[in-house]
Amino acid sequence: MTDRITVEELAELMKKCAGATVTPEELRRDGAVFEPMGVDSLGLLGIVGELENRYGTPMPPDAERSKTPRQFLDLVNSALMAGA
């Protein structure tokens, strides 16, 4: 389980942890931002916790402050790569 975290997995976690329904395509889109999707910092924190439990790797401390899916995925994937 050291693959990169994909937009598909992020979409699944946004649904599970924050109750936000978005497609991977929407997350991939240029200019995609979390806030209008209904995901706040507590929602992201839940996603971070879930990722840490799944991958057994601590995530960057400010990951939940990410404004965009791209920023978030870059941060968590860099942690994942470093931990692998």
Add this chain to the structure above:
Amino acid sequence: MSEPRTRRAAVTGIGVVAPNGASTETFWKSTREGISALDRITRDGCEHLPLRVAGQVRDFDPSAAIEERFLVQTDRFTHFAMAAADLALDDAGLHRSETDEVPFSVGVVTAAGSGGGEFGQRELQQLWGKGSRFVGPYQSIAWFYAASTGQISIRRGFKGPCSVVAADEAGGLDALAHAARAVRRGTDVIVAGATEAPIAPYSVVCQLGYRELSTVDDPACAYRPFTSTASGFVPAEGGAMVVVESECTARERGVRVRAHLAGHAATFTGASRWEESREGLAQAIRGALAEADCAPEEIDVVFADALGVPEADRAEALAIADALGAHGTRVPVTAPKTGIGRAYCAAPLTDAATAVLSMEHGLIPPTPNVVDICHDLDLVTGRARTADVRTALLLSRGLMGSNSALVLRHGATGASS
């Protein structure tokens, strides 16, 4: 009161989610008919506990009423609150398009007795079962008894004064009084009320220590206040929210003033000291009547606290007589909550909803499951009683010692007083 008459607090919308109906219409129909919704507890994890009977809200689908992103971060008590707030706002004709124009003119006040017990239990089980890394971040807000005020205001974009009343069961009436004060001070609209969800394993266990709790297992006999077989109260979930609005704003919007919040007072006489609640409740009634500038004889119906504990019932009957004099033994008294149970802070809110509907329909609903009164009260039992209800007195006491009284006036009365 020194506030200008134009800032009188009116009720313009009602939203109920209760064991006998998950909409105001169903609730009123069941209440009017005296249908009892008390039943054996069927919630998972509660079946083995010594509390057998409760008022459960069975026909409520949270996912049909609330967006998923609000559902995942809130407990059932907040689901009820958000749904009831929507019903009340719709009833008042206040849709998002209207409130979005004036977000600072709308506030929220709720009261809650315990908060999100079911959500909290789930997360604490994660903590002890799997470890702290498995506790979700929404635990930080969902269990909190203030959650409903926050979530209603966030979800609907309200930016007016928001608050939470933590004052025992009687806090439900205090929340209405607080809303009325906010309106008199200048806020146009306050969404006010209380909902509770105490029928879940952890929450039920917490209640088992109350000596006032009825553990009778027959739903028809478990909650019979004012009778010689009174054996305590039956808990319930659900509740009601109402729209409290400045009378002049309501008239400008062209909506009906359903009732006025005319007077309120609260006292404290100590936890489970029921004999002393007589004096405290009588004093609260006198205070509420004085603020409403209302003579005892003007009260057309009393919605009793009706705890179902003999000494508490006696204290309440005597308090009504102390405060209303001879009128206290003649005025119709009712306790529709014997058909739905006692949802702590929310119990006086469903009473407030019923009081407004009673005025509009000219009908005092009965006290289900109760016969053979052993107090000097004219308790409405059996079937609803036709009556011209202009002024209602609502009473509430908490297990921790709070006593409150609220006077509601019919919307068409008292305009020139």
